[in-house]
Amino acid sequence: MPKSTIKTDLTITIAGVEFATPVWTASGTAGVGEEIESWCDPKRLGAMVTKSVSLQPRPGHPYPRTVETTGGMLNAIGLQNKGIEAFITDELPRLRRMPTRVVVNIVGDDQDEYVQLAKRLSDEAGIDLLELNLSCPNVARGIDQGSDPMWVGECTAKVRAATRIPLIVKLTPNTNDIASLARAAADHGADAISAINTLVGMAVNHNTFKPRLANVTGGLSGPAIKPVALAAVYKIARAVKIPVIGIGGIMSGTDAAEFLLVGAQAVQVGTATFRHPDAAIRVAEELRDYMQEHQIARVGDLVGRLTL
Amino acid sequence: MPKSTIKTDLTITIAGVEFATPVWTASGTAGVGEEIESWCDPKRLGAMVTKSVSLQPRPGHPYPRTVETTGGMLNAIGLQNKGIEAFITDELPRLRRMPTRVVVNIVGDDQDEYVQLAKRLSDEAGIDLLELNLSCPNVARGIDQGSDPMWVGECTAKVRAATRIPLIVKLTPNTNDIASLARAAADHGADAISAINTLVGMAVNHNTFKPRLANVTGGLSGPAIKPVALAAVYKIARAVKIPVIGIGGIMSGTDAAEFLLVGAQAVQVGTATFRHPDAAIRVAEELRDYMQEHQIARVGDLVGRLTL
């Protein structure tokens, strides 16, 4: 491979916000910034996406909360978080000072909660984008709402009306038609779509006859789901005009490139961070190497380049 | 492990039909009997499920049709088959002579085609069950129909009226609510449910910028999807009273046991057969060992034994 023959540009712009690289952390896999900051230089992250924040504190599910599966993992964390007020007091000040883009991911039990969360965060400085987690499969009713295009459209519209912060709508793959969900969000004011969240799954201990997760079912993530995620992003990118952020099983720069090729403008790295705390930075560096190898100067030039 | 302290009984009965073991082959992964017969003694198979048969011959999709992914594989075979008449002339006579149960899997473009297929097969002897593939994600519209509970109910009812052969309805996991699909089938006369078929997925060659499947998207199977399959079977078994047949990533006897524990009465082995032609028989033998180890005499005693 020839050494740096071209100058590569990894910056991208989504909803008018510029990002240093298209590689972000994924919600729930990099905490709220504190822990990850010791392991990777925030300047080299495209964005830091926080763990989902809810209106009220949530204790989360009992242990065990995770299982390693073939090529992936299940999690049933149960959206443990301290609630929006503690988030604003304890976490946001530090996040705001981090030299990277900050995406705050919010989750509610109903549309009204999303609206309240968005309103509350609108009063605060230093939030570059909001990401609406409409897709967490671990909480009762979460699935049904997030896989109904009508509900997704309504929720997006209401949140849109409540805040001026750009909105990403994060979609569930537990549906027969993710493109319709994306269209509903785009038609009601979303600035970008992110996909996918985890697939509903389950594991059983055949010796004890017990589920391996205290919550019985959980969300499947990691390399095992990359094919599902790629198909989802491919379909969404052909269904909407707003940017798509690809998520699911990204472990390397070439994985990220594949998401860009099928139409994503940016990607989020989740499970990989558990293996390597600086995974998102590694992925960005490998993406740069890949661009060098293929003599692609601007990362945007990869987007949607898939040849059928 | 103590040697054969108890006598194990692997027979099960579904829709009045007795099966020597609860481990069957899965549609599309064991051909139409001929090839697999040289590699495994049919007497030791619970049942032989044929590749999907359609009314008209189907050429299938161009090559490449398969990709190995992390923990799994994608396929876009495109339901290649010679059509029902050639099936009846060329394949059925040999299938009929095989000393195992024969499940003929049928696929149609619309409800009427399923009805015609079922009628045509009703004239033939030697078919123990029909399996309705309502779920193949590779053919246009296949997904939408099979993930609509109303359509599934209607189709089941019409086929039910057209034949006396017991019916298995095979469901897609590309839905937000597989339990509703199962309920629709059960309420309209299905004798059993099988699940899951493959998840929609995609793979990209990041060097050539091309999809790795000629058909662009395909179906994900193998160990990677086992958690999704287990969750589906768990939900279905709690939603319906008819037997459930578990499918998805089963590679070993303990995998099979996990499906039985969450409520399946039988299982089908798919992708594993590509690795080991006699995988279904190995799985059955390992299941027997597992029953020995846990001192479980009748395989039916494992069904639904999950402790919450």
Added chain:
Amino acid sequence: MKQPAPAGKLRARTATLVSTRQVGPNILQQRFAEPVIARRTQAGQFVHLLPGPDLLFRRAFSVYATDPKQGTFDILYQVLGKGTGALARQPAGTAIDALGPLGNRFTPLPADCTPILVAGGLGMAPLRLFAEELLSGTSRRQESPRPIMLLGNRRKSQAVVPFGLSSKTLDVRWATDDGSRGFRGTVVDLLSAMIVAGDVTPGKAHVYGCGPEPMLAALAVLCANQRIPCELSLERSMPCGFGVCMGCVVRGRDTSGYETYHRVCRDGPVFNAASIAF
């Protein structure tokens, strides 16, 4: 008991496998060369190792011994599943990706207290390092009472002798379920018997425990009843090991007494027994 914020950036390190010694049935002691981990680790902390390229997750191991001069650290484990299986197969010289030292440490205690280290099985690993710290005076003055180490195992055959400790300076006592080595019963039974016998004075003792959870729960109850301060090192399946996944939780109480989930990897692995709800 929060770990102090690390000075400077943390990063993954490359630990080179130096040697593998079998020290019990299916039990291995492995030594790795990695100067920073060797120098920085304090008793109770763990390393998070990537046992091979095909595994998704790392596996956590308590640091069992360190040699800051040679720049090596040791771990002690039983070959159980995929992770330990892969580690066990690596030849000397293999470079292993390691995070560490992670987590907090056992807290040094008042000088006039007798430290009682209560280990169940391989829970001995971090306590051995703590014993060494106590004896070398890092955590304790020379004139303090002699530390006691109670080692519990199912059977004598499973009992691993702590590596490189002198029983002159350390009072080591054994317990086995079947009485095949030392006291017949669990280590918690042994401690209880010692209290009854007056060998241990509750007001003048500090207990440190590590081992299977039922044993720790019993130890916590005993210490609470006897009002002996008690620190426990816990184990959880750990996808990340550095606090971001929220997978490794244990139910407990926060400082105001509210029920909450602690992260074992970052809020622990060492906890005040009173803050855990078993």
Added chain:
Amino acid sequence: MKQPAPAGKLRARTATLVSTRQVGPNILQQRFAEPVIARRTQAGQFVHLLPGPDLLFRRAFSVYATDPKQGTFDILYQVLGKGTGALARQPAGTAIDALGPLGNRFTPLPADCTPILVAGGLGMAPLRLFAEELLSGTSRRQESPRPIMLLGNRRKSQAVVPFGLSSKTLDVRWATDDGSRGFRGTVVDLLSAMIVAGDVTPGKAHVYGCGPEPMLAALAVLCANQRIPCELSLERSMPCGFGVCMGCVVRGRDTSGYETYHRVCRDGPVFNAASIAF
């Protein structure tokens, strides 16, 4: 060209790795002990090997050589990805799960015809075994014309000399894209030149080809134009290798001339060139 129905049951066999020899840049020849495969394999057939426990699928390899007396068979491959990488790393003595021999064989030809074996790169593997069959008379009478083998490679450095064949009985000619060994151009160009030069008489020749698909397509066109009967051995990604997955297809024509998909693993890998639609 269907493989005759196997007498008796088929089953997976355990092939023991005997030796690994590097015979070119990243190119290995591996020998396995497995008497049944060694005895039964005919030129053109392949073995389907499970390179290691972590891979989902087997990998297919043409049988390159057999020694029925010693009970061994050889394969020849380039280390490319996961499967070949895993195989390459196995030490001698490793037991490899093998299916085989699978697929059909090159068809023995009329006695008065000159067999011309046209190999692109490692496509040489099955043709080497065929050459040996031809020379040993299994497929051909002693008085028949001397077989010709054309070996094409990019560069001289990549050219692997076929193992254990004598150039006395076999007319071996080389072609390289850059002319660094033998004819400058592809093997198909070489064959074309030989026809033009009158070295090959179309009516009295039979072509057997194996190599990259563009080369085979060119060979098929040349042979069709010259009316030389031609058999080609194809390669496909093969999930199963024994005909059940329908993954390994090639577009072609059935006996009535209808377009259809052949399965390379079971209807081939050797096909009459006329039955393939490149």
